[in-house]
Amino acid sequence: MGTDSQEGTPDLGFEVLGARPVRYAAAPMLAVDLQVSEPNGRHVYMVGLTIQLMIEPARRRYDDETRGRLVELFGAPERWAVTTRSLVWSRLDVIVPAFTGSTTVTVPIAVNYDLELAAAKYLHSLPDGEAPCALHFNGMIYYPADDGGLQVVLVPWNKSIDFRMPVSVWKETIEHYYPATGWVALRSQTLEALQHEKLDRGLATLDACVTELLGEAHRD
Template identity: 45%
Template sequence: MSFGEQTATVQAAMPAPRFEITHAAHLAFAASPTMVFQAIATEPGDHDIQSLALSVQVMIEPAKRGYDPDTRGRLVELFGPPARWAASTQGLQWGQVAVTVRGFRDSTTFAIELPCTYDLEVATAKYFHALSDGEVPLGFHFSGQVFYREGGGRLQVAPVPWSRTAQFRMPIAAWRAMIAEHYPGGGWIRLADDTLCTLNERRAARGLPTFDACVKELLSQEAGDAR
């Protein structure tokens, strides 16, 4: 047997788990916005898996869905003119998390908890905020290590193949439900310290009860000046 054939035989004998994403919902009562994806790990070979130590990268794949004219208008800031979208909508990294999966044989379920933000200066939040309905095409990319026992009972370690991916279309309603729980009736923007101090001084000087009221007054004045 040649070296190449020996290598192929060893690789064929190693576990090569596959993954599927089945559901998405926000983590209720979490301290900060967190999306939970329910997943299935399947081992097609005859291996007793002791555990999986995974790194999961979650990518938004904007090119895999269509957009109505209003949504395209809201996405121009993020992707540029629609004529360029074939090149500019290739992918946005939503996040990367570490996940440990308990031992199993054949298949098991596990959860992927992904921290989220509503900071509208972050590209992913801009994208979600621009969508009024439909689904978000997601790509899950898995890497890491498989711990398993061979026939003699000895613990072995093998890499998760780089080719392991899973596709999932998350309803945008799931993201909106998560944001509504943490920011009911509102949103969140980040301001520089000096901008915040200036805004607070104006709010106090004008006798306004909230920053929201202060910003509304400024916008109203801007609209009046424009007329």
């Protein structure tokens, strides 16, 4: 096995064909259909691909209501030229099986509804339209050498593509796994105190306890 850096090595291209919720999975997940192509006709045995999935907030326009939702994340809108930096969504490892010409692989993306995480908070704040994303690729390409041996070459670090994911895909995924609910991160002491308050009030759920406490706060 060798490492080939000469001309004639596979030159991979990438394109996102679409995204969709994954309806039946052990954990909340959506999927991206990624087309991998090699236009020079080189046969590829396998690609061990690593993808860094980023959100690029500066590449979208926002109405006043959405700007208000995003103040907690980016600060005052007049500072957004500085503060709307890239957000890390996920790091993905994908095995691309053997192909010649092109192939399509499904890339699963775990969906987290913890609104303390910047990516989830950003996606939750968008009412509709598209979320501007970028996929940055690296990894190893395994392919046959001219003498029949195995050659390995790195995926170049400059391999990146933009992808505008429909916000509806994220919202449908969240609604499927968390219908009409949301998640809030609490410190363990706060959660324990809330549990005690729920028991003292004879309520069945934490949601009922929070609703009752909020009602009392508004009356005050």
